[in-house]
Structures are given as C-alpha cells and as structure tokens.
Amino acid sequence: MAYNDKHIQIIETAEQLFAKKGYEATTVRDIAGQADVNIAMISYYFGSKEKLLEALFNHRLGSIKMGVESLLKNDFLSPGKKVDILIDEHIERVIHHKGFYKIMLCEQVINKNPVIINLLIEIKKRNAELINKLINDGQKKGVFKKNVDVVLLMSTMLGTVIQVLINQPFYRDFNNLKKMPAKKFEETMQKKLSAHVKKIFKAILTNEG
Amino acid sequence: MAYNDKHIQIIETAEQLFAKKGYEATTVRDIAGQADVNIAMISYYFGSKEKLLEALFNHRLGSIKMGVESLLKNDFLSPGKKVDILIDEHIERVIHHKGFYKIMLCEQVINKNPVIINLLIEIKKRNAELINKLINDGQKKGVFKKNVDVVLLMSTMLGTVIQVLINQPFYRDFNNLKKMPAKKFEETMQKKLSAHVKKIFKAILTNEG
Amino acid sequence: MAYNDKHIQIIETAEQLFAKKGYEATTVRDIAGQADVNIAMISYYFGSKEKLLEALFNHRLGSIKMGVESLLKNDFLSPGKKVDILIDEHIERVIHHKGFYKIMLCEQVINKNPVIINLLIEIKKRNAELINKLINDGQKKGVFKKNVDVVLLMSTMLGTVIQVLINQPFYRDFNNLKKMPAKKFEETMQKKLSAHVKKIFKAILTNEG
C-alpha cells in the first residue's frame, strides 16, 4: 500500500501522540486536531484507529529495514567493522525515530494486535538471522569466539539503547549536565552509548580486552 | 499508607490486567470483576483509577527496594561478588514481578503521571548512587577500572533483562526450544542471562577477559 | 426478566417513537430525551438499542397472549360465539396497542433480529394452534365446515384489522367523516370492523349467508 502526503501527515502526527500519551490515551480527535484534518479522515483513510497504528508500523518498519542487508553483503569490511556499523546504525535509527521506538516497545509489552505482533516477530527473526550470519562469518574467519548467543546479544543492544533513550533526562540530571545545550548533550550521549555498546560486543565476540 | 487485604487484592488484580492489556485499555469494571469486588470500591478505596496505579507503584516499589542497602554494607563480600549478587537479585526480581516491570517500562515511556515519574526518578537515583558507591569501593580496592559510566552500565543491565523478558517467546522459537517445558526453559534462560550480564559487567568494570 | 417502573417508562417511550418514526430512525437520544432519562440509561438498562426493542417485544407479547387460552377452555360458549369473542378481543388489542402492532408489522417485514423473529413465530404458531382447536371443536359439533385453511383465515383477520388501522385517516376522508369527533369515529370504526370480520368468518366457517 502506498501512502500519499496526507496519509503520511496523519501517520506521523499519530506517531507523535502515541509516543507521548500512549495509543489508548490518544483519541482520533487528538490526531485529527493536531494533523489539521477532519476527524472522519482517520477512518476514511485507514479504516480505524487500530488500522492507523498498523499503518504506522508498516510505514516505519518498511523504511527502517532497508540497508541492513547491503551491509552484510559488503566484502571489503571486516566482521568487527560490520558489527560496529550495525551498532551505530541502530543507535542512529533509534535516536532519529525516538517516538516510534517508544511505541514499538510498549506494543511489544502489551501484545494485542496480531498484525503488529507478526510484523515484529518477522523483523526480529530477520534481524537475528542477519546478525547470525555476520557472526558466523566472523567465526569462520577466526576473529569471533564460538558459542555466541545471538538473541542475548541483540537484547543487550536493543535494551541498552532504548533504556538510555528513556533515561536520557535522568542521565543528564545524574551527571550534572543540565546546563549542556540539548544538541551537544545528544551528541555526547550518542558517542558514549556507541562506544559502550561496541565495547560490550567486543567483549562478548572477541578475546580482546 | 497501609493497605489491607482487599486493597492488596485489588492492587494485584490491577497489576495483572495492566500488564496484559495496558493501563488505559484496562477498565475499572475489568479489575472489579476479576478481583470480585464492587465497581465503586476502586474509587472508594483509592480515589481514582490513576491513584490505584500510583498505589500499585508504591506497593511494589516499596517491597522491591528492600535488601539493596544491606548488600552494600556487607563487609565480607568482594566488590566483584557484590556486583554478581546485584545482577542476580535484579534478574530474580524481574522474573518474579514480570507484570510490574512491564507496566513500569510502559509508564516510563509514556511519562504522564507526575507522582509516578518522581517515584521512578527517586528509585533510579538511589539505585545509581548505591551502584556508584559499590563501584567506587571496587575502584579504591583497585579491582575495578576508572571512568565507568554508571548510568550506561545500569541501562545495559535493566535494558538487557527487560528485553529478554519481552523476547522470551521469540528466543524459544529462534533457538528451537519449543518443546522444552516452560519451567526448564525459564531456569535455563535465567542462568544464561545471568552469565551474560555478569560477563558484560566484568568486561566493563575489570581488565579481565 | 422483570422490569421496574423506569424500564417500563423507557420501553413505552421507545414504543411510541418506534411506531412514529421507525426503529432505525429513532435515536437513543430521542428516547432518552422524551422519557426524561439519561442517554446512558438505555445501554445501562437494556444493553443496547436492539435489546431495548427485544425488551419491548417481550413486554408487549407477554401481556398480550394472556386470556386466549382461557377462552378455549370455556365450556359454556358455542364455537361460533368463541370465534366472535376472539375477533373482538383481537380488534380491541390492536386498537389499544396501535403503536406496538405497527412496529410488529414492520419488524415482520424487515426480518432482521433473530430473537424477535423467533418470538413472533412462536406466537403465530400458538395462535394458529389455538384457533385450529377451536375450529376442530366446531367441526366436531357440526357447526363449522370442513377444509378450513387456518392460516389464511388468520391472515385475513390480522391483515384486515391492521390495514384498517393504517387506513383510518383515509377511511375518514373517503367516507366524508372528517367532522365526526375522534372518539365517536373510533367507536363506529371498531363496530363496523368487528361486524365485517365476523361476517367473513361466518362465511368461511359456516354454511349460513
């Protein structure tokens, strides 16, 4: 299904509101009001509020998954480098699509809509398989250790990144960085997070310190 | 505030339902029905549905935080051992209070109720300070490295554990463990997770492989 | 199920409006407004608008069917007399419950709600059986002819009476009775209708002129 400009406008307004107030607490009137469209448009375009949520998932997951496959096929990068890129791209995506990742987190927890559940399972499976290949490649080349639990490793990456996102205000407060400009803080945060996750992956995957 | 048996009954029924369907999608009729009390009781006992959520947080956070302080004061355990215990206790808690941790995760994301936000910030601060002390202690004893980012480390622990909890069905599917009995699977999972997080902490905190 | 005063109030207001505007064109707001109750009461008391319609049928059909059985058992009346009473009682009922008979007519035509369909089928069957017995009794006593089609006979009674009800304004107009007071007209009408239907039944059932 292709979405036109107005579809996108509604989807992205919904994304903002779902992320801020949660799916259930967001009313179609909220969305219509903020997107500056008629209330009836949501049902007219998407069929229902729930289908709008599904459309949001289709929209974002569709644009998110691109690019992962190409990394794997690249023959000039070492497995270790590829893992680093994988991590950085993930962090980039989460920061760029904060709102969507928050919604996705909650929807995974609440687990209600079967369409979305299946979408997420599929994505997870695909990601796990790709990372598995990448690790297998590294193992064959002798740079990665044997016996790596891919799902645990993924959980650490996903979990750490989203947790940092959620805890950002707290992080700032705890480390006395309230005065740092928002932009600067975000950049610092991103660098630190990137280094942190890479370090963990190195520890799990290689024999280096 | 002290809760009597009926309070607790309502709170814990609410916990189950909030975890399964989300706070907003759970109705006071659901809760009253399942807890086998009159609908009016929820407003009567707690003031409102939202106050019930706050009561749930008070109830669980109160019982959860106990025991962390005592660990820190213990003079017979090495900092490394203390970290291991900290990790295992956290995993234990999350597994034992799955439902509540799911609710807490979503509430952190949605960020609406100021009472709960403050409660959570306070908990995080306390936890971060305790772990900070623990790490400082290890640093003074020369067993932990300098320059450890406590919040990042905490985020990894919290994030990994909750992510594994959420991904449990997927983990089972991906690793072809569908036939393993639920109990056996949970135990295996817990051991692997524990070892995984400990390994990460060792890598971040010490110079060992 | 027992209905209290407020139930009855709502049911009878609904009856008026359904008869005047039709079921679909009547809104719960109409009913609530005219019955002077809160809108939510309709769902609260009856579950839904449709269940309210079912409640109306239960209410009226329950009160209507009484008395027919007793007529049959009466040993002092001749079959011919019983038929006359049956006719008069039916006319009386239709006039007294004009609104309900109109609703019933339309619901039979539209045929949607299975609960109501079954209710009506049951009533028809019971009525047809009772009249059948009455006719059989007359046949045994030699006062009624053989080979009477009960359903056709019933259809003539029901059809004629309801048609007259519907055509009342036209009847008045056609017979230049516009000036006659409403009450007088109704009485005249009823008498003529009664004589008319009785004459038809006599013609079908007996050998008299």
Add this chain to the structure above:
Amino acid sequence: MAYNDKHIQIIETAEQLFAKKGYEATTVRDIAGQADVNIAMISYYFGSKEKLLEALFNHRLGSIKMGVESLLKNDFLSPGKKVDILIDEHIERVIHHKGFYKIMLCEQVINKNPVIINLLIEIKKRNAELINKLINDGQKKGVFKKNVDVVLLMSTMLGTVIQVLINQPFYRDFNNLKKMPAKKFEETMQKKLSAHVKKIFKAILTNEG
C-alpha cells in the same frame, strides 16, 4: 420525469435493499455498491436518498396502476367476473412486486415523507373510487348487495394478501409443506389465496353461499 437505464438500475437495486433491510438501515453505499455505480451518483441523479425512495414509488406506482381503468370500462364482463379479475390481478402484482409491497407497507406505517403519503392517498382514493364504481354497477344490475363498505372490503383484500406474503414461511412450516419445491408452493399458495379472497368478496357482495 423519465428514468434512463442507470436510473432504473439504481431504483431497482434500492428496492431490493429497502425491502430486505428497511429504508433507514440501507445505506447509499449499499445501494451504490450493489448497483455497481459511484456513491455520488445517488445524490447526483436523485438529489438525495429520500428522493430516491420517492423515485421508487413513482416508478412502481406508475407501472402498477395501468390496466385497472380498462377493466372497468370493459362491457363484456359481468361485475362478478370483474371483481374476480381485480383480485387475481392484485395478487399477481403483489407476488411479482413482493419487495415493493413490503416497502409500501412499512412506509404507510411510518408515515414520514409527505410526497409519498400523498402519492399513496391518491392511489388509494383512485382505487377505492374505481371499485366503488364497479360495485355500484353490480348493485344497479342487482347482482351485488346494498350497503357495502368499500374501504373495509379493500382493506380485507390488501391486508389478507400482504399478510399471506409476510407469513409465507410460517404457512409452509405450519402446514408441513417444507419439502414442496418453492415454485410449486408459490403456485399452490397463489391459487388458495385467490380462491379465499374471492370467496370472501362473494360473501360480502352477493347473497350466494
């Protein structure tokens, strides 16, 4: 107003749906969908949903009334024969236009649209006058009795026939005719009904048994 093929197509689709679900419960989307025309066409062609209903009445009533006048003028048929033909033609029409007669019945009951009300009153008046003439003719010729109430007589014919139509499934059930093929049943039904109504008219109009 003249209707083209598409007009007719829409009108007759609407007729089917109005008969099945009722006017209010039928949506213009239903009609447009089933008639395979654009939704906007209904308003565009007819002005509104209500005007479409009016168009349906114009369409059917126009085609139905033809032929009644000619019968009256016929000099070769006896008044009795004419009445028989009148009855048969009415039964034929109702069976052939089941759907429309159902709609007409409900619209008479609900009484909302003044255009339709007037249309129906006019038809009734014309029919009553024609039948009146026919009866007067028979009275002059001495074959019909004096003091016949035309409206009551008409009500019996119209009421009986429509009631039989409505009760057809019940009739079949009650007389254990479930196994009879639909076509055969309809024919039998029609013959019986015709004989039944003719008998009634004979009883009312003449002195014969």
Add this chain to the structure above:
DNA sequence: CATGAATGAGCGTTCATTCAT
C-alpha cells in the same frame, strides 16, 4: 455528464466516577 475525495453531524456505546442509602 460523472466521480474520487472529503466532511460535518450525529450515531450507539462505554467510560470512570458519584451519590443516596
């Protein structure tokens, strides 16, 4: 003459909460 896109109004229903008892 025809239509896809769009809309204001209002639909039946559900919600958390209140209140008299």
Add this chain to the structure above:
DNA sequence: CATGAATGAACGCTCATTCAT
C-alpha cells in the same frame, strides 16, 4: 465502611451529502 444505581462526558465510527475536477 460498602454498594447498587445512575450519569455526564467523551469515545470511535458511519452517515448522506458536497464539491472540485
């Protein structure tokens, strides 16, 4: 301290209709 009855507000959604093209 406890509760059945009741309610105002708001929910998601559908309706017949309109209008630019």
